Amino acid sequence: xxxxxxxxxxxxxxxxxxxxxxxxxxxxxxxxxxxxxxxxxxxxxxxxxxxxxxxxxxxxxxxxxxxxxxxxxxxxxxxxxxxxxxxxxxxxxxxxxxxxxxxxxxxxxxxxxxxxxxxxxxxxxxxxxxxxxxxxxxxxxxxxxxxxxxxxxxxxxxxxxxxxxxxxxxxxxxxxxxxxxxxxxxxxxxxxxxxxxxxxxxxxxxxxxxxxxxxxxxxxxxxxxxxxxxxxxxxxxxxxxxxxxxxxxxxxxxxxxxxxxxxxxxxxxxxxxxxxxxxxxxxxxxx
Numbered sequence: 001x002x003x004x005x006x007x008x009x010x011x012x013x014x015x016x017x018x019x020x021x022x023x024x025x026x027x028x029x030x031x032x033x034x035x036x037x038x039x040x041x042x043x044x045x046x047x048x049x050x051x052x053x054x055x056x057x058x059x060x061x062x063x064x065x066x067x068x069x070x071x072x073x074x075x076x077x078x079x080x081x082x083x084x085x086x087x088x089x090x091x092x093x094x095x096x097x098x099x100x101x102x103x104x105x106x107x108x109x110x111x112x113x114x115x116x117x118x119x120x121x122x123x124x125x126x127x128x129x130x131x132x133x134x135x136x137x138x139x140x141x142x143x144x145x146x147x148x149x150x151x152x153x154x155x156x157x158x159x160x161x162x163x164x165x166x167x168x169x170x171x172x173x174x175x176x177x178x179x180x181x182x183x184x185x186x187x188x189x190x191x192x193x194x195x196x197x198x199x200x201x202x203x204x205x206x207x208x209x210x211x212x213x214x215x216x217x218x219x220x221x222x223x224x225x226x227x228x229x230x231x232x233x234x235x236x237x238x239x240x241x242x243x244x245x246x247x248x249x250x251x252x253x254x255x256x257x258x259x260x261x262x263x264x265x266x267x268x269x270x271x272x273x274x275x276x277x278x279x280x281x282x283x284x285x286x287x
Contacts, residue, residue, distance in 0.1 A: 001070065002100035005080040006133040006167045008043040009203035010267060011204040013226040017282030018060065018206075020044035021082060022274055023231035025052050025066065028263050029238075033145070034069055037077050040275060040281040044077065047084040047229060048094075059083075059097035066100075077287035080131065084229070088117055095124060103133035103170070111136075111157050115164065122165045134161045135206060154193040161278075162199040168227055169194050170205040173220075178212040178232050187216050189223060196224040210236075214280055218277030221281065230277050234270045241269035 005019070010164035014017050024030045024046050037044035046066060053059050066081050069238040082101035083094040091102045104121050106114035118134045126134040137153025153171040161167050173195075174188045196204065209217065217228065245265045250256045278284050 001079050002067065002098075003078050004167070004206060005045055005082060005101045005133075008045075008058075008080070008202070009131070009226045010077050010169055011066045011286070012043075012283065013201060013203045013224060015286065016221060017286060018221050018228045019043050019045055019283050019286075020241055020274070020281050021047040021084070021086060021205075021276050022050060022234060022277075023047040023052065024062075025054075025235075026056065028267045029234070029270060030066060030069060031073070033274055034073055034075050034079065035275040036271045036278070037079070037287075038073065038075050040278050040284045041077060042278045042285070043287050044078075044283075045080045045082050045227065047082050047231065048099075049084045049231075050087065050090050053083075053090075053094075054210040057100065059094050059230045063098040074242060080116070082133070083130075085135075085287045088121075091121055092124075093128065095128060099130070101131040101133070101167075101169060103135070105135045105170075107135040107172070111160065115160055118166060119164050120135040120162055126165070126166075133166035133168045133170055134164075135170040135172075136161050136164040142200055142232055151186050152191040152204070153195065153200050154190065158195045159198040162202045166202075166203050168203040169195075169199060171208055173206075175212065177208045185212075187212065189219060192223045192225070199224075205229065209233070209277075215261050217280060228277075230273075233277075234273050237269040237273045238266035255286060 008019050016055050022033045025062055057063050059234055080101040081099045085105040086103050092105050106117050127273045130167050136149050136158045151172050158171050204224045205227040206220050206225045207229045209230050
């Protein structure tokens, strides 16, 4: 059964560890992440971008697939199904489809409009028992057409949004989606510290984790980050393992072309990546 991310993130913030949000793109992805979370007894958040939702034939299809897996794979750890970087319209579609958590990315609106729309979604989510993530200061790079320069959020604006009653807050601290450029300046811990000081117990979210050095991630967790998003890293691991299988000619041996065999190395690579991240975030055994 899907749960809101509220309780798992409050426990993570209090316990100084983070819960990983791993984005899903298909059945293999979803199954690999759920099996790893169960095996390691870790809470987990399955992230779905609007583009991935469309690719997987709509949000209702995603909800049906995830709910089916929770039952068939006998998953007992807490699992939240979360819309990642949702538009205002996308949020309502996911609420209707049965997601247990949503992110409204209003960072590209003027702060007043971001506040207004977030306030409305806080009310709807509270009525339905869903968790809600809001964003202030855009995250750099490109994800499903959302492009940001990786600016740092204004701590006072963060407080304005946090005070509306959202469950968690994604604040730009110089982080970027995708691969980090050579000249990346690193995370702004000064900004993170200032945001944490003003938002108190609010779990903070770190987007664009791929390529951030481990010591920076650990420091971010110590400064109140309780949810960390992983996407590109799983994609790269999946692609590399699949390439290796094909280049070794294994798809031409026997029934190696069978998708169950063809996609198996990629699924195993995702499991290994998820395990590595859960170890780094400290969420193993916390379910």
